[in-house]
Amino acid sequence: xxxxxxxxxxxxxxxxxxxxxxxxxxxxxxxxxxxxxxxxxxxxxxxxxxxxxxxxxxxxxxxxxxxxxxxxxxxxxxxxxxxxxxxxxxxxxxxxxxxxxx
Amino acid sequence: xxxxxxxxxxxxxxxxxxxxxxxxxxxxxxxxxxxxxxxxxxxxxxxxxxxxxxxxxxxxxxxxxxxxxxxxxxxxxxxxxxxxxxxxxxxxxxxxxxxxxxxxxxxxxxxxxxxxxxxxxxxxxxxxxxxxxxxxxxxxxxxxxxxxxxxxxxxxxxxxxxxxxxxxxxxxxxxxxxxxxxxxxxxxxxxxxxxxxxxxxxxxxxxxxxxxxxxxxxxxxxxxxxxxxxxxxxxxxxxxxxxxxxxxxxxxxxxxxxxxxxxxxxxxxxxxxxxxxxxxxxxxxxxxxxxxxxxxxxxxxxxxxxxxxxxxxxxxxxxxxxxxxxxxxxxxxxxxxxxxxxxxxxxxxxxxxxxxxxxxxxxxxxxxxxxxxxxxxxxxxxxxxxxxxxxxxxxxxxxxxxxxxxxxxx
Numbered sequence: 034x035x036x037x038x039x040x041x042x043x044x045x046x047x048x049x050x051x052x053x054x055x056x057x058x059x060x061x062x063x064x065x066x067x068x069x070x071x072x073x074x075x076x077x078x079x080x081x082x083x084x085x086x087x088x089x090x091x092x093x094x095x096x097x098x099x100x101x102x103x104x105x106x107x108x109x110x111x112x113x114x115x116x117x118x119x120x121x122x123x124x125x126x127x128x129x130x131x132x133x134x135x
Numbered sequence: 136x137x138x139x140x141x142x143x144x145x146x147x148x149x150x151x152x153x154x155x156x157x158x159x160x161x162x163x164x165x166x167x168x169x170x171x172x173x174x175x176x177x178x179x180x181x182x183x184x185x186x187x188x189x190x191x192x193x194x195x196x197x198x199x200x201x202x203x204x205x206x207x208x209x210x211x212x213x214x215x216x217x218x219x220x221x222x223x224x225x226x227x228x229x230x231x232x233x234x235x236x237x238x239x240x241x242x243x244x245x246x247x248x249x250x251x252x253x254x255x256x257x258x259x260x261x262x263x264x265x266x267x268x269x270x271x272x273x274x275x276x277x278x279x280x281x282x283x284x285x286x287x288x289x290x291x292x293x294x295x296x297x298x299x300x301x302x303x304x305x306x307x308x309x310x311x312x313x314x315x316x317x318x319x320x321x322x323x324x325x326x327x328x329x330x331x332x333x334x335x336x337x338x339x340x341x342x343x344x345x346x347x348x349x350x351x352x353x354x355x356x357x358x359x360x361x362x363x364x365x366x367x368x369x370x371x372x373x374x375x376x377x378x379x380x381x382x383x384x385x386x387x388x389x390x391x392x393x394x395x396x397x398x399x400x401x402x403x404x405x406x407x408x409x410x411x412x413x414x415x416x417x418x419x420x421x422x423x424x425x426x427x428x429x430x431x432x433x434x435x436x437x438x439x440x441x442x443x444x445x446x447x448x449x450x451x452x453x454x455x456x457x458x459x460x461x462x463x464x465x466x467x468x469x470x471x472x473x474x475x476x477x478x479x480x481x482x483x484x485x486x487x488x489x490x491x492x493x494x495x496x497x498x499x500x501x502x503x504x505x506x507x508x509x510x511x512x513x514x515x516x517x518x519x520x521x522x523x524x525x526x527x528x529x530x531x532x533x534x535x536x537x538x539x540x541x542x543x544x545x
Contacts, residue, residue, distance in 0.1 A: 053470060053486040055337070055400070083334055085204040087197075087467065091475045121339055121399035132337065133401025 043068045043075065046103040050095040052088065057131055059092060063123025066114065074108035075100050080119045089113075139213045141468055143193025144461075146221055150185030151536050155529035157181065177231040183315065183449070184224045184246065188281070190457055191323055192220070192253060194464060195274070199260060202270050202330055208259040212252055220249025236295055243292050250285040254278050269346035273326025276354060280318025287311040302367070309364030316445075317380060318357045320453045325349055325387055327460075328410070335403035335463065338394045345390040352383030374425075374432040381421040388418045404487075405496035406462030409455065413503070417452040443513045450528075451506055455499065458532075461539055462495045469542050489542050498535035505531055 047065055048058045059065055059079070067078040077096060081089060093111050100109045124132075157178065196213055200206050207213060226242025257278045261271055287307050294300045294307075329346055332338070356379035363372030391411050402408075424444060428435045435441075466489040477483045509524030 051485065053474075053483075054335075054467070056485050056487055082337065085201045085330075086334075087201045087471075091471060094476060121337060124399075129399075132399065 039070055040068050043070060043100065043104070046099050047077075047096065049099050050092065052082070052092065054088065055082075055132065057124075057128045059096070061125040061128035063125065063128070064092075064119060066117075070104070070106075073106065074110060075104055075106045076110045076112070078112045078114055080114055080117075082119055084115055137196070137207075137210050137213070138472070139210055139217065140193040140197035141472065142214075142217050143189055143196060144465065144468065146217075147186055147190030147193060148536055148540055150181060150189050150224075152533060154178065154181045154186055155532045158525060158529045173231050173234045177228055180224070180231065181228055182454075185228065187320065187449070187453055187457060189220075189224070190461065191320065192216075194327065194457075194460070195257070195278075195323070197464065197468060198327060198330070199257075199274075202274065202327075203260065203264040203266055205260070205264045208256050208263060212256045216249045216252040216256065218249075219245050219252065223247070223249055236292075240292055240296055243289060247285045247289050250282055254282040269343070269350050270326050270329045273322045273329070273350055273353075276350075276357075277319050277322035277326060280314045280322065280357065284311055284315035284319055287314065306365050306367055309369070310361045313360040313364060313376075314357065316449060316453075317353075317360060320449070321353060321357075321380075324453065324456050325353060325383075328387075328391070331460065331463075332391060332394050332403075332407065332411075333397075335400070335407045336395060336398035337400035337403075338397040339399065341394050341397040345386055345393070349383050349387045349390065352379050352386065356380035356383055369436060370432040373435050374428055377421070377425055377428065377435065381418070381425050384414070384418045384421050388414050404463060404492055405499060406459035408459075409496075409499045409503070410459040413452050413455045413459075417447065420447050439513060439516060443510060446506075446510050446513060451510075455502065455506070458502070458535065458539075459499060462490060462492075465539050466490050466542050469545065473545065484545070489545050490539070494538055495535075498531065498538060501531040502528060502535060 044060055044065065047068070048060045050059045051057065052059060052062060052064075055062065062082070064081060065077065065079045067076075069076045077100070079096070081092065086092075093113065096111050097109045101107055121129075161174075196207060223242050223244070223246025227239060227246055230236075230239035230242055257275070261275050264271070288311055290307050291304060291311065294304050298304075300307075329343070333341065356376050359372055359379055360376035363369050363376055366372075391414060395411070424435075424440075427440075466486050470484075470486045470489060474483050505524050505527035507524075509521055509528055512518070512521030512524050
């Protein structure tokens with residue numbers, strides 16, 4: 034993911050959103066593919082660990098809420114994509130360690 | 136999320152408590168008796184319909200959109216199903232206690248209408264989703280066997296009331312039990328596990344080819360078993376059905392290993408771990424039973440062998456798998472209901488914090504140990520051991536389910 038300072042701030046906000054089952058935030062899980070701030074809106078492209086994830090509504094709702102809360106934008110567009118497919122290798126080292134990956 | 140799964144799961148938990156409370160009240164005396172009598176029917180139906188099926192139906196309503204990535208065809212139909220099935224089961228159970236055929240007929244019809252509505256709802260949902268893979272096919276087969284189990288149950292009820300079918304009644308009874316246990320529960324547990332286990336183990340890139348093999352073997356076992364009973368060729372065909380089922384179970388256990396090999400989460404929680412352990416244990420028992428029955432297929436029909444197999448399959452594998460999965464499903468259901476809209480907000484608890492995993496582990500260990508004591512009593516035909524095992528199982532089971540139910544206090 035492209036890391037400009039502007040994007041970095043939004044990514045930090047998204048670290049508040051946890052997968053409630055795994056207990057790891059969605060950024061460290063590698064679920065967030067792209068974040069952009071455009072005039073009047075924030076745009077997020079992300080995925081989930083598995084299609085049909087039962088936490089689909091919860092996680093997407095939390096992403097919207099967090100971004101609306103921490104930015105001036107009320108228009109938050111979350112695009113859920115399955116390509117590229119999420120893979121455990123996308124997790125950060127911290128997330129891997131938390132889940133006993135190593 | 137709809138509250139429909141919640142109603143089924145809570146009612147199933149109440150059914151589980153009632154089953155163990157009645158067991159304790161009767162000091163589990165019915166355990167060693169012939170199950171074919173009003174008291175045996177009462178306990179068996181309370182366990183199978185009031186607990187296991189009720190909870191399984193709730194799990195289907197909760198997980199079907201995870202599996203299909205589309206909603207159930209009609210939630211309203213689901214609520215009508217819940218009302219009809221619950222009233223039907225409660226009335227049937229009272230009918231068994233009173234041994235009143237007319238009462239039983241009325242409420243069994245109610246329960247059957249509930250099952251048919253469930254079958255219809257699932258059929259339309261699956262047809263609309265048109266997503267045919269081993270998970271959805273297993274679910275579809277499980278629901279079909281449940282409907283057939285209900286219909287054969289009704290046939291037996293009609294025979295009690297009006298018919299004089301004599302030999303045919305016994306044949307339908309065998310098919311009814313086989314489809315309900317091996318068909319409905321077996322196909323649902325295996326099919327759902329293909330989705331649940333990878334989800335909780337965070338497994339990716341595992342092979343799925345064996346899922347089709349299991350599906351074929353399991354269906355072949357159900358059909359062979361049903362044919363064995365309906366055609367009254369039990370001594371020959373029942374052993375073959377057990378052979379097919381054992382092969383299916385062994386491949387299933389091997390496939391669970393494949394899923395675990397590709398895991399990226401070290402600990403999926405004790406509930407999921409125990410569901411794997413009890414599957415291995417059942418596979419080992421089935422191999423032993425197969426070898427034992429190879430000395431003479433008629434051995435499979437001995438009352439004590441049937442009782443032992445019934446306890447290990449239903450009281451062991453089916454019930455313990457459901458109890459293990461419940462330690463994941465119930466916190467998820469309640470967390471989503473209570474905190475789903477607060478995710479990301481400060482102070483929102485994690486799902487894992489709603490239920491002590493250490494307590495879940497000890498609860499499952501206690502239930503497995505007392506189950507083993509109970510089946511040991513059946514094996515050596517010692518009523519005292521069965522009574523102690525059964526009493527401990529009921530006490531530990533109630534403690535476990537109360538612990539699960541405490542999640543609702545969060």
